[in-house]
Amino acid sequence: MRLILISGLSGSGKSVALRALEDAGYYCVDNLPATLLHETVGLYGQYGYDRIAVSVDVRSGPSLGALPVEMKKLRDAGFDVRLLFLEAKTATLVKRFSETRRRHPLSGQGLTVEECIREEQELLATIHDLGTRIDTSDLSASMLRTWIRDLTDADMNKLTLVFESFGFKHGVPLDADFMFDARCLPNPYYEPELRPLTGRDEPIAAYFRKAPIVEAMIDDIYQLVAKWLPAFGRDNRAYLTVAIGCTGGQHRSVYIAETLANRFGRDQVLLRHRELARAG
Incomplete structure (x- = not known):
């Protein structure tokens, strides 16, 4: 089974990436706690799914810290696991939140959008280098979809x-x-x-x-x-x-x-x- 994990900063295009994978035939799950990864993948494997994409980010709360351990468990169990980490420059993220008028997931703490982004960057520091990083600062949604398809179409067993x-x-x-x-x-x-x-x-x-x-x-x-x-x-x-x-x-x-x-x-x-x- 091939498992693609999507993570990264809010506003960096994770939803676009997940939809691109869904269009490519992946069974997609958004905002899954990291501690439920093994159970979820095993369950869908029983139903015959061999390509699954899961979004795991700060919305998962404290369980996010378990992601490195859960990835190792899945690999040890024989799953082909890859992480795509999406990010963008702070100014770009602030502009995107301003244009869409969406709330940042950490905004409930009374922080400004820029403060939320800095806090999120710190929370994601432990998984920042676990996979392939994609800078979406200068990418349109269509170009991001193309890059995601190119990356996931490649043979995962080769560099x-x-x-x-x-x-x-x-x-x-x-x-x-x-x-x-x-x-x-x-x-x-x-x-x-x-x-x-x-x-x-x-x-x-x-x-x-x-x-x-x-x-x-x-x-x-x-x-x-x-x-x-x-x-x-x-x-x-x-x-x-x-x-x-x-x-x-x-x-x-x-x-x-x-x-x-x-x-x-x-x-x-x-x-x-x-x-x-x-x-x-």
Whole structure:
């Protein structure tokens, strides 16, 4: 049985993720106390369900602290358990709560929304690194659904490499395991005919192929990731996210992410272009 656990900060898109999994054929349960996980999974297993998604977060109260132990019990019992941890920048979460006018789950304590978010971050600190982190700060609901489907469609028995391009001027991604800065490389933004294009376009690729320093950085990143990939795989990691940033996230970082994804092979490799996705 495959069990996907959804957790993270309120307002980060957990409901969107759970609905995406339901559309993908998972039997979904929202807001389940962590202490009931083993019993619930066993029950639905008896009815023939082999793909289950469960949302576990601060709404579960004190039982949330039992999640690491319950995950280990389920894995020891032979279940394939993966945790997706959704998060976003504090300013983004405050804006979302303001726009939707929904109450934060911790607002009953008389705290402001920002204080509630800080309190929630502390409560979730123990499970923050138990799974794959997804920064939804700059993602639309449709893009989040796409990323969730891509992640859960991957073979859970293999380590999946995720290459993510981004622009530093829009903030660094929270979910990166490795982060590389490509702003020292030649920038096609200053070529008027290349400015409207992206790192996926052949004229941009031709521009970079003429600059040995670009290939040198790609080689260095490839060798580092390839060297340490087996160690991350032995650590029972399901995903490893490598983020490459440039100024705007349109040319250099996109080209490098695309090139690395091709070099590692498309099997068990996912691509994310944060700024291109946000631009539509």
